[in-house]
Amino acid sequence: MESRTEIASLGEFGLIEHLTKNIEIKNASSLVGIGDDAAVIDHFGRQTVLSTDLLLEGIHFDLSYTPMKHLGYKAVVVNLSDIYAMNAIPTQILLSVGFSNRFSLEALDEFYSGVYAACEAYQVDLVGGDTSSSQKGFVISVTAIGEVAPDAFVKRNTAKETDLICVSGELGSAFLGLTLLEREKKIFQETGAQPDLEGQKHIVGRLLKPEARKDIVAYFSDEGILPTSMIDVSDGLSSDIMHICNQSKVGCVLYEDKFPFNEDAKEFAYKLQLDPTACALSGGEDYELLFTIAQSDYEKIKLNPAISIIGYTTQASEGMNLITRGGNKHALVAQGWNHVK
């Protein structure tokens, strides 16, 4: 970085002005944005959907390999993913940031450039937030607001027996990206060798700059599909399908050979002697949509190449099971991220 400006030189209000001066409101529903006690949003005839996430340095992200711009982008996207997982369209975000004096104004600008890039990509307005110093580390809190047609929201606890279980995109790649970056970090710490990320742009991108599945929710709307339940895959497929099954009081059968993988990611997994299926089940941070649909919607779903049908729901008494490529049946176990260790 060429120059370093101390954030303290602006003062709190100067900082907010600096960080938010280029905001352009994109949604007519954003009546009042930054600069008052609260934001005001007009949702006449729509229902409001809200989600919030806390992201803490050293717990959720490692700045030794996470560029600030990517961090800003990802902080927004992971929250929008929760809004899409309700079958809603995100419209606004509130963003709070806490930072120690280790961070320069340039670093904060990088972070916000990522935030604004995400706002642009997903057409959401930043309408409020808070900035604060912290004693240690970078603290991020994002609240996302979305809207949905009356009662068109999709919950986790409404899957029915014999529904099809579907997932968008690919699974396990972000976990492989994390494994690679952690490995290269360790090598760097031990030997000083520069990271070798050659040919692994895809999995690193999946970790550092995930996207939320706006397209899938738009597809549902276009095709008149209302999933019977939905969640985003943030803790790993195993943990997230369990949320749906437990809350809906159904069981499930998943087919290993139906899991969607990226070919490069799969190859990299084998190179590390990791099982791609285990990465999908327990990895997390995929930010894909996992949902169930009535069998009558099968014809509509099968046309979309971004959607894989990976199993079906059963009676709760049958439990939650995986049928392996070899035809064996295994009970699923939850091994998701547990940030409360």
Next chain:
Amino acid sequence: MESRTEIASLGEFGLIEHLTKNIEIKNASSLVGIGDDAAVIDHFGRQTVLSTDLLLEGIHFDLSYTPMKHLGYKAVVVNLSDIYAMNAIPTQILLSVGFSNRFSLEALDEFYSGVYAACEAYQVDLVGGDTSSSQKGFVISVTAIGEVAPDAFVKRNTAKETDLICVSGELGSAFLGLTLLEREKKIFQETGAQPDLEGQKHIVGRLLKPEARKDIVAYFSDEGILPTSMIDVSDGLSSDIMHICNQSKVGCVLYEDKFPFNEDAKEFAYKLQLDPTACALSGGEDYELLFTIAQSDYEKIKLNPAISIIGYTTQASEGMNLITRGGNKHALVAQGWNHVK
């Protein structure tokens, strides 16, 4: 505390279940609460008001003299105060908490008991949030949601010239409470002497367990008063009236002899050789409502003993001034809390 349960023994989902199992939804608009990707709120025919605050240990609160229950209560109330400052009624909150392994489940329960007490007192629903471990310290992020009749929200930038400037309740007491607690903490650290808070319950309460002025917003509604601008006093009267004046492009005259003080607080200020007026202007954390009204509303306002008229707005060119008890005129200076030091 009698027992100590490690939070890790519950796991993340167990913890959320533990902390939220007694929630009862109070607002019909809370369609979906905790337990899904996002909350869903019905605001048909109303506008949605949103505010968020980040509260960090060592920056915003000191656990050496702040009971966890009070902290939970205050974290909610300071956010609700922002919603009232828009002339809106809070209806829901989202709460995220990060904590290191220094904190036991019992401590977290205490914190949440304060949160639920505030939810009860203000009739708001906790509908979402996030829990996480932190590397160090206690991290709180609260987002408050409120509703307001279409276009009845009140902003900071809409005061007119020759409006009356009003403030609710009393000023400066929370700052005196902070001064007392910081002094006793220092004495304890140096000598081991137990804090002497004898007779200072009021100012300590104003700091540790503030209330938001729900009653004032209800009064506006009952009397058909629409303030021309409003803000809550969180940074000190001086800083907050400047927000109104700068954003509304008006000046102001404040009268020192009209400032509302609590008699015990004033006496304590003199004991410490502090000027109560300086405490009001620069102290902060009062969470009173500071607002302007058209002169035509004077008759309605003067009937409410909880409201003091402390000055009036002028042309911007006249600046922002204080008329002292002695009749001298001083330009106001902003000396609010600056968390970005």
